[in-house]
Amino acid sequence: MRPALLAAAAAALAIFASDAFAQALVAKYEPGQVRIYGRTVKTETQTRVGRDTRRTVMEVALQRTEQVIEVRPDPPGGRILVVDVPSPQRLTAFEENGKDALAKVPEQNRSQPLPAGLQVQWRDARGQAADQPTKAAEPAQAVDFALAEMRLLPPDPLKPGDSWTREVDFGAAKASVTTKYVDQRSEGLTRCAVLSATAAVTFTGDAAKRLTVEQMSAQMTVALDGSGILAATAAATLLERADGGEQRLARTFQEKLLRSERLAAPQADKAKADMARIDRAVDQIKGKDLDGALAAIESMIQENPQPTWAPALQSLQRAVTEQRLLTQPVPLARLQTMLQDLKNNRDRAAAQGNVPQVAQLDQVIRQVSTVNLKTLLDQANDPDPINRDLSAFGLGFVQDEQAAARLLAMTKDASAQVRGTAVIATGLQGKAIEPAALVALMKDPDVRTRGAAAFLALRTLKRGDPAVDALLPHLLETLKADNPWTRLQAISALAMLAPKNSVPPAAGLIAAARVEKEERLAPVYLQALKALTDIDSSTLPPYEEWLKRQPGAPAAQQSPPAPPAEPQPPDKAPAKAKTTTPKG
Numbered sequence: 001m002r003p004a005l006l007a008a009a010a011a012a013l014a015i016f017a018s019d020a021f022a023q024a025l026v027a028k029y030e031p032g033q034v035r036i037y038g039r040t041v042k043t044e045t046q047t048r049v050g051r052d053t054r055r056t057v058m059e060v061a062l063q064r065t066e067q068v069i070e071v072r073p074d075p076p077g078g079r080i081l082v083v084d085v086p087s088p089q090r091l092t093a094f095e096e097n098g099k100d101a102l103a104k105v106p107e108q109n110r111s112q113p114l115p116a117g118l119q120v121q122w123r124d125a126r127g128q129a130a131d132q133p134t135k136a137a138e139p140a141q142a143v144d145f146a147l148a149e150m151r152l153l154p155p156d157p158l159k160p161g162d163s164w165t166r167e168v169d170f171g172a173a174k175a176s177v178t179t180k181y182v183d184q185r186s187e188g189l190t191r192c193a194v195l196s197a198t199a200a201v202t203f204t205g206d207a208a209k210r211l212t213v214e215q216m217s218a219q220m221t222v223a224l225d226g227s228g229i230l231a232a233t234a235a236a237t238l239l240e241r242a243d244g245g246e247q248r249l250a251r252t253f254q255e256k257l258l259r260s261e262r263l264a265a266p267q268a269d270k271a272k273a274d275m276a277r278i279d280r281a282v283d284q285i286k287g288k289d290l291d292g293a294l295a296a297i298e299s300m301i302q303e304n305p306q307p308t309w310a311p312a313l314q315s316l317q318r319a320v321t322e323q324r325l326l327t328q329p330v331p332l333a334r335l336q337t338m339l340q341d342l343k344n345n346r347d348r349a350a351a352q353g354n355v356p357q358v359a360q361l362d363q364v365i366r367q368v369s370t371v372n373l374k375t376l377l378d379q380a381n382d383p384d385p386i387n388r389d390l391s392a393f394g395l396g397f398v399q400d401e402q403a404a405a406r407l408l409a410m411t412k413d414a415s416a417q418v419r420g421t422a423v424i425a426t427g428l429q430g431k432a433i434e435p436a437a438l439v440a441l442m443k444d445p446d447v448r449t450r451g452a453a454a455f456l457a458l459r460t461l462k463r464g465d466p467a468v469d470a471l472l473p474h475l476l477e478t479l480k481a482d483n484p485w486t487r488l489q490a491i492s493a494l495a496m497l498a499p500k501n502s503v504p505p506a507a508g509l510i511a512a513a514r515v516e517k518e519e520r521l522a523p524v525y526l527q528a529l530k531a532l533t534d535i536d537s538s539t540l541p542p543y544e545e546w547l548k549r550q551p552g553a554p555a556a557q558q559s560p561p562a563p564p565a566e567p568q569p570p571d572k573a574p575a576k577a578k579t580t581t582p583k584g
């Protein structure tokens with residue numbers, strides 16, 4: 001028998017024997033070992049508030065490279081550099097009340113670039129990161145910990161059919177995780193174990209009342225020779241309940257090994273030296289020596305570019321640059337560019353209904369604007385209305401009396417764009433203005449400024465305030481505006497400010513709803529009428545019947561207000577700036 005046939009026969013015998021006996025499943029690490037995976041992640045979010053529903057689906061693909069920098073024999077483990085290079089995250093589905101609404105989202109707002117990521121871990125023979133914290137600070141982190149737990153290899157030998165259960169306390173949640181050795185199969189010439197895992201997760205503290213993990217599962221195909229995971233899938237569904245609504249988030253991912261290789265000794269040594277340079281830069285970041293860290297990273301990129309690491313190093317460079325910008329004032333031109341980029345990103349996230357990202361961007365804008373407050377105050381007097389508009393946008397995120405006073409003055413700016421932005425910014429600050437000034441803004445010739453005034457009233461007044469009475473006629477008149485955003489602000493303000501069961505506001509909303517051409521505003525009218533009358537209906541007739549029974553209701557034959565013109569976009573600033581409107 002030829003040697004090759006002898007080797008094949010021996011391998012077959014080994015495989016046969018392995019089916020009969022329990023096996024230890026371990027991860028083995030060798031310096032210079034490189035594994036490259038392809039991963040796709042899909043996130044589906046379903047939100048229900050009252051009778052209204054919204055569904056979004058986001059998808060992203062990424063390439064993950066895992067490179068062994070060094071190994072240690074006792075305890076066995078490896079230091080792994082992990083580089084994630086994602087494609088832009090795409091909005092692939094968007095529904096409102098069961099109807100496809102994706103066409104309403106502009107194409108440029110359907111994708112969001114994501115930064116490359118770089119992390120370094122010491123992993124043991126089970127694939128567990130040795131330096132990972134054991135307690136989660138928040139529920140989302142606890143879910144990540146549970147998903148990571150399901151990827152761990154069992155500590156004891158198992159054979160097909162065996163299972164391994166453990167109880168894990170993550171602090172913010174507890175989990176019961178079961179891993180089962182499902183089967184063995186071959187992937188090419190590699191003999192593999194197929195493992196499946198499930199986790200029952202319960203949250204602790206206040207989160208237990210509002211959060212439920214409906215299901216969490218995973219499956220892995222693991223090489224029996226210790227070379228690593230060949231493929232993996234996972235799925236998790238979380239439900240969050242809040243007053244009047246709920247949100248269900250379902251996330252799935254699929255991962256597959258694309259290729260593996262082994263660096264030659266000189267390349268492996270060079271990678272280890274480069275990793276030491278990154279370690280020093282990270283230490284500088286932790287020590288707040290941002291200039292030193294930035295110089296080190298830039299030097300490494302210029303002197304020693306590596307296709308595998310380059311995207312992650314560039315992302316790290318951007319992150320350090322951003323951190324530096326957030327803590328030190330910047331030149332005016334740089335500040336303008338930053339604010340415009342942040343504003344565009346915020347508008348895009350709001351259009352996609354991405355509330356967490358909007359909140360994150362608001363925090364960044366607040367920090368940038370606060371650090372550069374003096375520049376923004378000076379810019380508020382700039383002859384160029386574009387610069388004044390950006391100043392008003394930034395000042396709206398600063399809780400400072402100087403910022404509030406400057407914004408109040410800017411509500412009388414000669415530029416309609418600046419006036420509208422200043423009024424919106426004042427509303428974002430939650431700063432009330434004199435009732436007479438608010439009434440004057442409700443009569444502004446600019447349609448966007450009138451909508452901004454309704455927004456300001458909504459943010460600074462409440463039902464029963466004496467100032468509301470003078471505003472109601474102007475809010476009702478604003479329902480006829482030819483801009484849908486302005487009408488939306490008027491509807492919302494009437495819902496929250498008009499007296500309960502008051503006939504004129506209800507009549508005005510009903511009349512406007514009859515002739516509304518903007519489909520997405522139809523449920524908003526119904527929500528407003530519910531807030532005023534406490535009648536819960538998904539159609540208009542019950543509100544019309546209620547109105548007929550009210551003393552002082554308009555005559556039945558009274559004609560509705562003239563239909564608004566076809567919706568037009570809000571007034572635009574000059575070409576280099578975009579309209580500033582609150583989103584989401």
